[in-house]
Amino acid sequence: MEPFRVDAQRCNRDELCVKACPTGVIQMRSGDETPLPSADFADWCLACGHCVAVCPTEAFRLQWLGPEQCLPIEKNLRLSPRQAEQFLRSRRSIRNFRDQPVERGKLEKLLQMACYAPSAKNSQPWHWTVIENPAEVRRLAAMVVDWMRTVIDQYPQQARERGLPRVVAAWDAGQERICRGAPHVIVVHGDKDYGFGAEDGALAISHIELFAPVLGLGSCWGGYFYSAANWHPPLFEALGLPADHRAFGAVMVGYPKFQYQRSPQRNTPRVVWR
Numbered sequence: 627m628e629p630f631r632v633d634a635q636r637c638n639r640d641e642l643c644v645k646a647c648p649t650g651v652i653q654m655r656s657g658d659e660t661p662l663p664s665a666d667f668a669d670w671c672l673a674c675g676h677c678v679a680v681c682p683t684e685a686f687r688l689q690w691l692g693p694e695q696c697l698p699i700e701k702n703l704r705l706s707p708r709q710a711e712q713f714l715r716s717r718r719s720i721r722n723f724r725d726q727p728v729e730r731g732k733l734e735k736l737l738q739m740a741c742y743a744p745s746a747k748n749s750q751p752w753h754w755t756v757i758e759n760p761a762e763v764r765r766l767a768a769m770v771v772d773w774m775r776t777v778i779d780q781y782p783q784q785a786r787e788r789g790l791p792r793v794v795a796a797w798d799a800g801q802e803r804i805c806r807g808a809p810h811v812i813v814v815h816g817d818k819d820y821g822f823g824a825e826d827g828a829l830a831i832s833h834i835e836l837f838a839p840v841l842g843l844g845s846c847w848g849g850y851f852y853s854a855a856n857w858h859p860p861l862f863e864a865l866g867l868p869a870d871h872r873a874f875g876a877v878m879v880g881y882p883k884f885q886y887q888r889s890p891q892r893n894t895p896r897v898v899w900r
């Protein structure tokens with residue numbers, strides 16, 4: 627079966643599909659009536675849908691994706707530069723959460739938005755495990771502390787560099803600095819041999835962190851949590867991750883206890899212009 631069809635009536639021969647294709651599997655040789663697939667299309671098409679998305683006349687249709695299946699980009703919803711700047715500047719790591727669970731629908735929405743993150747070769751390698759039960763989050767946080775105690779024991783210098791003794795001391799004093807009292811933790815994981823897991827996982831979590839405030843939510847990277855998931859087998863098992871997976875990242879989510887009023891300056895970019 628043809629991998630794509632181009633409506634010859636609608637196609638305006640602008641070759642945008644050819645130019646937008648990241649792997650060059652859409653071709654238009656001189657004399658071609660409409661774009662054609664390359665011989666190695668099946669091997670190299672990333673299924674990113676750029677060809678369908680870019681076509682201004684809705685002439686291009688992949689076997690699995692037509693223009694009517696894509697969401698429109700609504701020009702009137704574009705953020706102004708000031709709005710976009712505030713949107714990006716106001717994202718903060720939230721470490722104080724209300725004692726209130728987040729509705730399943732909102733957690734699902736976060737995951738849907740995460741899937742719009744870029745990923746190497748559009749591999750979308752993400753699997754998600756959501757710890758929805760706040761009591762389970764507490765139990766897992768305790769397991770992270772167990773792991774920290776073993777690291778402090780076996781690798782004291784490394785543990786000090788990562789601040790683990792302070793976190794454990796705080797835990798012993800009744801302060802939870804692992805999941806920060808968040809009602810939920812979202813873990814992103816995937817094939818343990820996939821080379822871009824860290825990058826793709828971080829980007830997906832970034833989308834969650836950026837979208838969370840839009841839903842009135844707050845979030846914070848679970849750096850200790852996801853390290854422990856990979857290094858502490860009891861936690862890996864308690865999370866129920868498949869044996870051939872590893873955690874790419876984790877993020878705490880909940881309703882923030884308070885709002886920030888201003889955003890501090892960041893370092894100026896260290897840049898070399900050449």
Ligand SMILES: Cc1cc2nc3c(=O)[nH]c(=O)nc-3n(C[C@H](O)[C@H](O)[C@H](O)COP(=O)(O)O)c2cc1C
Nearest residue numbers: 717718719720721803804806846847848849850851
């Ligand atoms: C990979 C990564 C791991 C992190 N791990 C933790 C963590 O375990 N606990 C925590 O409270 N914050 C964690 N953070 C949040 C950072 O401390 C935070 O992003 C940084 O201090 C800047 O603050 P902001 O996010 O509010 O702008 C982590 C952030 C990243 C990117």
